[in-house]
Each structure stands twice: as structure tokens, then as C-alpha cells.
Amino acid sequence: MTQEELQFIVEEVSLSYFKRPFLHEARFNPRLRTTGGRYLLHTHDIEINPKQYEAFGKEELISIIKHELCHYHLHIQKRGYKHRDKDFKDLLSQVGGARYCKSLSNERISSKRRYTIECTSCSIKYIRKRKLNLSRYACGRCGGKLRMIKMDIDH
Structure with missing residues (x-):
């Protein structure tokens, strides 16, 4: 059209x-x-x-x-x-108009990246969509240092 x-x-x-x-x-x-x-x-x-x-x-x-x-x-x-x-x-x-449009489910709106972060002390894993400056944050459970262990990119 x-x-x-x-x-x-x-x-x-x-x-x-x-x-x-x-x-x-x-x-x-x-x-x-x-x-x-x-x-x-x-x-x-x-x-x-x-x-x-x-x-x-x-x-x-x-x-x-x-x-x-x-x-x-x-x-x-x-x-x-x-x-x-x-x-x-x-x-x-x-x-008779639409209040909402139909969802285009084949397109993912959220970020396609996944960051896996691990605490060096207690080994708890965090999965995040956004990248973090790891020097500014600490583990929420024990206060230990965090490190990036994996970055996945979905296609």
C-alpha cells in the first residue's frame, strides 16, 4: 500500500x-x-x-x-x-475503533543481550539485560565483588 x-x-x-x-x-x-x-x-x-x-x-x-x-x-x-x-x-x-493494536509477537521489544554476573564470594549468579559497571556494585547477599562470567546474544 x-x-x-x-x-x-x-x-x-x-x-x-x-x-x-x-x-x-x-x-x-x-x-x-x-x-x-x-x-x-x-x-x-x-x-x-x-x-x-x-x-x-x-x-x-x-x-x-x-x-x-x-x-x-x-x-x-x-x-x-x-x-x-x-x-x-x-x-x-x-x-468501533481499537483501544489497543494487535501485538507483533515475532518482534522482541526487549534487549536481546543477557549478561550473567557472578559474586566471587558466595557464587550467586545474576542475569541482567543491561550491562553494569561492576566496580560500582557489590553482591546483594554478601557484599562481595562481582565479575562478568558470560555475555549471551540471542539471534
Whole structure:
């Protein structure tokens, strides 16, 4: 799907479900990882995660567009456009938009590295996602010195 097709779909959904025109830009943003889309407050543009469309198809895309258009139209009207606002929740249920997008489970969001750290005194092992400066920390059990014993990288 191209940017022009996305723009057309957003304008069409806006008119048919909200009875208001969408006058700004809609585009795909491949850098989005943990969200289906986002509404930009300063420019009033909407960005959509293309991976959601590729994984789940047009129905899920339209559901995400409805969600972002709720933010858009409520913000333009100076009403409660945030997720916690009653106006947002009511409008979202009226148009049948998704509260949350489906999870892209094949992509791991967390770090792929694992650090195994061992106490030199009591031999307890700690597994961490983030690297530590071992000279600044001590064992939580006995206060002994820590040393890195293994760094795994999952692929």
C-alpha cells in the first residue's frame, strides 16, 4: 500500500465514520515499533505502523485509523483527546475503533543481550539485560565483588 492510498483511506474513514474531513497528512512510519499509530499534536498528522498492515491486513489498519482519528477530531474540537478522557472513550466506542493494536509477537521489544554476573564470594549468579559497571556494585547477599562470567546474544 502506498502513502497516497493510506491518505485516501484515512480521508474516507474520517468522512464516513466521523462526518468530518481529515485535512492533514497521513503516512506510514516504519520506525514505529510498539504502537499501531500515533497522532502528532503540533502538526495534526497521523503516522501508521506499516508492520500492522502487513501482519493483520486492512481491517486492523482501519481500526487503528479510527483510533488515531478520535485523537485528531477531539483535539481539533478542543475536547478530551487523551486515552483517559471520557470524550475519547465514548467516541472510540461509537466508531468501533481499537483501544489497543494487535501485538507483533515475532518482534522482541526487549534487549536481546543477557549478561550473567557472578559474586566471587558466595557464587550467586545474576542475569541482567543491561550491562553494569561492576566496580560500582557489590553482591546483594554478601557484599562481595562481582565479575562478568558470560555475555549471551540471542539471534
